[in-house]
Structures are given as C-alpha cells and as structure tokens.
Amino acid sequence: MKTIMVLIGLALALGGGYLIGVSRHEHEPAVPEAGQEAAKVQYTCSMHPFILRDAPGACPICGMALTPVKAASSGGVQKWRSPMDPTYVRDVPGKDYMGHDLVPVQEGGAASEGIRIDPVTLQNMGVRTEKVAKRRLQRTIRTVGLVTVADDRQFSVNAKIEGWVERLHVNQQGQPVKKGQxxxxxxxxxxxxxxxxxxxxxxxxxxxxxxxxxxxxxxxxxxxxxxxxxxxxxxxxxxxxxxxxxxxxxxxxxxxxSEQGGVVTSKKVVAGARIMAGEELLQIADLSTVWVNADIYEYELPWVKVGQAVQVELPLASGKVIDGTIAYLYPTLENETRTVKARIEVANPGLELKPAMFANVSITAGVAEETLAIPMTALLHSGKGQTVFVALGEGRFAPRNVKSGVRDESGAIQILSGLSEGESVVVSAQFMLDSESRLREALDKMLSPKTEGETPSPPGPGPATKPDEPGKAPSGNKPDAKALDDLFK
Known part of the structure; x- marks a missing residue:
C-alpha cells in the first residue's frame, strides 16, 4: 500500500510540474534572437525619426517617402527602444508593453556624428553645399554727403582800431577776393x-x-x-x-x-559805418578745397579707414565724378541717425562743389588679403552665436559654431574661426537640418541610460518605489525636462 501511494505522489508531482511549465511557457513572451532582429529592415521618416514602419511607404505627418534604417558603421547596437515610447529602453531586442517591436539605437548616437539623411530625402529637401575657400572680399559703400567749407580755410577780417569806414572796395557777399587785394x-x-x-x-x-x-x-x-x-x-x-x-x-x-584769397561768405559792414576794435567786418572762405561730410552706418565702419579713395558724384552735374580722400573719421556717433561722420577732402578748382550742396558718395573698400569666406546663406544666427552645417560625406551633416567677420556685396562673409579651407558647408535648406539636429539631440538626451548601480532617489517622503508592473512603462528611465523643452522649441 505504501508503494502504491509513493507512485501516485510521483505521478502527481511530475504532472503538476509539466502543467506549470506549459503555462509559464505560454504566458512568457518569446525573445527573438539578436541576429534575427538585427536582420529585420524597418523604415523611418528622415524628418520624423520616431515614425517606424515594417514596410516602405509615406510618412503620415509630412508625406515624405520612408527610408530604411541603416546600421552604424561599427556594426554594433547600444540599446533597444520602443518606437512609441522613447523612454522604454532595453539592452536586448524584444517587444514593448504595447506589443511593438523594439528598434535599435545605433552606437555613437546623433551627438557623435551629427545627423544622417538619405540621398533621396536630401534631393527632395534641396540641400546644396559649397566649399570653404579663400577669396578677396570687396564692398562698395554708397551714402550721401554734405558739402561744407573746410574749417582751416575760413578767415575773418576784424578792425583792430576804432574808426569809420570811408570806403568799401569789396561790397558784395559772394565776391571773389585775391590775396593782397x-x-x-x-x-x-x-x-x-x-x-x-x-x-x-x-x-x-x-x-x-x-x-x-x-x-x-x-x-x-x-x-x-x-x-x-x-x-x-x-x-x-x-x-x-x-x-x-x-x-x-x-x-x-x-x-x-586781404591776407587770404577766397570768396566773401559774410559781409557785416557798410560804407560810412562806425566800427569798434575787435568787430568782425567780413568773412572770407577759400573754396579751392572743400569737405564732404558723409554718413557711415555702424555696420559699415569695419570697411572704412582713413586714407581710402572716394568718388563724389554731383547729382545736378550730369553724373560728373570727382575723386577725394577720407581725411578723418569723427570719434562720436550721431544719436538720431546712428551714423559716424567721415570727412572727405575734395579738390574744387572750378568751384563746382558749393557749400550746403548734397552729393552722392561711393567708397570702394576691400580686405587687405585673401581670407576664408562662405556664402551668407550658410550662416544660421541665434541669440548666442552663429552656426553652419558641415557636410561629412555619406549623407551625414554636423552643426559647428563659427565666428564671422565682415560681409561683402556679393553675399560672402568672412570666417575668422571654426572652419578650414576645403570643407563643405550647407548653403540651402539648413533650417530643416537644424530642426532635425535639435530633435535628435533632444531624443538622445532623453534616451541616455542610467549608470549601472545608480538608484534614483524618490522626489519626496513616501513609500519606496514599487517594481515595474506588467503592462506599464518602466519607472527608472524618465525623460529629462530640459530635453523635452529642447524638443518642442
């Protein structure tokens, strides 16, 4: 009887173990092999990388054709994440809590190699590049000048003794006067x-x-x-x-x-008038050389220097051009116009330039020697600095901070630091690349794994954190708040 009871107990134990094993095998999800998952090709949108499909098609957001997800050049995979929840990250392939297949996060991420875009997508976006080259920058500054009498060529005739004017030999304003007359x-x-x-x-x-x-x-x-x-x-x-x-x-x-020659610009005396010692009688100005005060805007000041040649055009003289030279740049800025006065000395032998006359001024300036330059369209301005996108080859682009200088009239801008001769920069559609770069950088920040052994501290007093429950997202890999802000800027 004891033998029969032992046999029955062994049979029940073996049957229960088999049923438990079958039940556990049916409820546990099958984990596919890494080689099989890596060989599976998925398709994503180059502008919305969180869109993943098992078959080719069009992006449901922008309508662009989906492109296959390429493996990293090193061939390794760092992490696997959910295509619907970027915070769901695992070390091995499988499925997320919603039943979607996990997708690989390539080794190095977007931060190490910039962004990668399919050639077809690049063509649809209209991305063009140009080489960084040395060139000579030139710019022609066109402004308006006002003709004035040179300060060092104005003279005053005064009486040094009290008396009466018996006769005036010069009795008209504007009358020319020679020295010794x-x-x-x-x-x-x-x-x-x-x-x-x-x-x-x-x-x-x-x-x-x-x-x-x-x-x-x-x-x-x-x-x-x-x-x-x-x-x-x-x-x-x-x-x-x-x-x-x-x-x-x-x-x-x-x-x-008269001790100087010129033109009488002011006459304050008449014949027979009594004059006092020190009283001004006449003003004489030498107009053989005049000044043209031109307004130079703040952003044009790096191009203007003392000694530069200037062309002064008279609008009422059939476009006649007179050569001049910048003699002085005033040290103060006009508060109303935000301009600096440039004093231009111009020879005026025929007295064509008359005081208070307006004239068109052209200043041809250039950089002293060849310098690195890129098209102005390649530069992205932000509140903190300037950025360009450098083409790395094989559809990869990386943002780079640069420091720029002067800009010439052809649309080229000087590069002081950040680029080398021969590199290629993006000159069109870089705003779309900038959006893609910011998006991938934000995702990369959110997907940064925690260090092994690091236990996140609870935000406040309360019970200890419970382990992850089936069907819910893991609680140990929360998205970064700053990364989310960067994502939606």
Whole structure:
C-alpha cells in the first residue's frame, strides 16, 4: 500500500510540474534572437525619426517617402527602444508593453556624428553645399554727403582800431577776393596820430644820426622802429608805411588788404559805418578745397579707414565724378541717425562743389588679403552665436559654431574661426537640418541610460518605489525636462 501511494505522489508531482511549465511557457513572451532582429529592415521618416514602419511607404505627418534604417558603421547596437515610447529602453531586442517591436539605437548616437539623411530625402529637401575657400572680399559703400567749407580755410577780417569806414572796395557777399587785394579804407584819429608820431621819429633819427654819442643815435633808431611796429600791428601794410615815410604827408584814411584769397561768405559792414576794435567786418572762405561730410552706418565702419579713395558724384552735374580722400573719421556717433561722420577732402578748382550742396558718395573698400569666406546663406544666427552645417560625406551633416567677420556685396562673409579651407558647408535648406539636429539631440538626451548601480532617489517622503508592473512603462528611465523643452522649441 505504501508503494502504491509513493507512485501516485510521483505521478502527481511530475504532472503538476509539466502543467506549470506549459503555462509559464505560454504566458512568457518569446525573445527573438539578436541576429534575427538585427536582420529585420524597418523604415523611418528622415524628418520624423520616431515614425517606424515594417514596410516602405509615406510618412503620415509630412508625406515624405520612408527610408530604411541603416546600421552604424561599427556594426554594433547600444540599446533597444520602443518606437512609441522613447523612454522604454532595453539592452536586448524584444517587444514593448504595447506589443511593438523594439528598434535599435545605433552606437555613437546623433551627438557623435551629427545627423544622417538619405540621398533621396536630401534631393527632395534641396540641400546644396559649397566649399570653404579663400577669396578677396570687396564692398562698395554708397551714402550721401554734405558739402561744407573746410574749417582751416575760413578767415575773418576784424578792425583792430576804432574808426569809420570811408570806403568799401569789396561790397558784395559772394565776391571773389585775391590775396593782397584792398578791402576797405578806415579813418581813425588814432591812426592819424600814429602817422604823425612816426614822421616825427623819422625826422629825429635824421638829426641825431651824426651825434658823437652812439647811444643817442641808437635810441632815435629804436623810437622809429617802435612807431613802425605800432602801425604794423594795426594792419597797416609795409608799402603804406614806406609811402608815408617818402612823402612825409599824413593820410586821413588807411587801407586794409586781404591776407587770404577766397570768396566773401559774410559781409557785416557798410560804407560810412562806425566800427569798434575787435568787430568782425567780413568773412572770407577759400573754396579751392572743400569737405564732404558723409554718413557711415555702424555696420559699415569695419570697411572704412582713413586714407581710402572716394568718388563724389554731383547729382545736378550730369553724373560728373570727382575723386577725394577720407581725411578723418569723427570719434562720436550721431544719436538720431546712428551714423559716424567721415570727412572727405575734395579738390574744387572750378568751384563746382558749393557749400550746403548734397552729393552722392561711393567708397570702394576691400580686405587687405585673401581670407576664408562662405556664402551668407550658410550662416544660421541665434541669440548666442552663429552656426553652419558641415557636410561629412555619406549623407551625414554636423552643426559647428563659427565666428564671422565682415560681409561683402556679393553675399560672402568672412570666417575668422571654426572652419578650414576645403570643407563643405550647407548653403540651402539648413533650417530643416537644424530642426532635425535639435530633435535628435533632444531624443538622445532623453534616451541616455542610467549608470549601472545608480538608484534614483524618490522626489519626496513616501513609500519606496514599487517594481515595474506588467503592462506599464518602466519607472527608472524618465525623460529629462530640459530635453523635452529642447524638443518642442
């Protein structure tokens, strides 16, 4: 009887184990071999990499043709993730909690090799590249200038003595004046007295010239020289003084002569008027050379330097061009126009350039030597810097930060750092590449695995974290908040 009971117990134990094994085998999901999963080809959208299909077709979001997922150049796979939930990551292939096949995350990720786009997609996007080359940059700055009188060529005629204007030899504003030409005649009692003193000093010197005492003769000579100097300080010409000495006759009026040539730009006196010492009578300007003050905007200042050649065009003179030179750049900025004044010196022998006239100014500037340059369309501007996309070959592109310089009129911009000669940069559709790069970078941040042995601490007091339940996403691989912000910017 005991033997029968033992046999029955063994049979029940073997049957129960078989049923438990069958039940466990039916409920556990089959894990496919790595080789079989790696050989399976899936299709994705180059603009929306989270779209994955088992067969070719069109992207449900943008309508672009799906392209096959290519394996990494090294042939290895780092992780496997869910196509519907990027936070669901496993070390081996299989299915996610929703029943979708896990897709491989290639070794290195988007951060190490930029982004990879299928050639057909590149053609549909219209991506074009150009080589980084050395060239000579040139730019022609066109602006408007205002003709003014040169400050160092303006003169004022003043009376150094009180008196009356007996006669005006120059009686019109705008009248041309030559150097040494008589301007006006002045009657002044002080001038009459000074002439008499001079004649007395000359006569006294003649009487004492034969004195046996040399000191007396020298004193008479010094007295004559003092009287002559007094007349000279009142702008009496040496010729008038010699005439006075030869004739011995005191003149009622003495003439003032112009010490500079030019044009009378201001006349403040009339014949018969009484004048005071220090009063301005006339203003004379030499217009043989004039200034043209041109407005240069802030962004054009790197191209403008002192000594550059300038072409000044007169709009009312049938397009006549006059050559000039930049003589000075003013150190201050005009607050209203945000411009800097450039002083241009222009020869004006025919007096075609008149003060207060507007003129068109052209400044041809260039970089001193050849420099690295790329098309302006290749540059992406952001609040923090400038970026270009470099073509790495085989459909791969990587963003790179650069520092730029001046921009010429042909659309090329100088590159100071960040690129080397011969590299290829994207010059069209780079905004789409920028979107793709940001998306893949954000996904790469979210998919970064935790270090082995690292246990995330709970956000606050409470019970310990429970293990993952069947049918729910794992709790140990949460997406990064900053990465999500970058993804949806």
């Amino acid at each position: 008589p301007l006006l005649e002045i009657y002044s009692p002080e001038l009459v007295a000074a002439q008499q003193e001079y004649l007395l000093a000359v006569a006294n010197r003649g009487r004492l010239a034969a004195s046996p005492f040399p000191e007396i003769a020298a004193g008479a000579g010094r007295l004559v020289e003092a009287a002559r100097t007094r007349l000279r300080y009142w702008d009496i010409s040496p010729e008038q003084i010699r005439t006075l000495e030869r004739s011995g006759q005191v003149l009622k009026t003495l003439t003032l002569f």
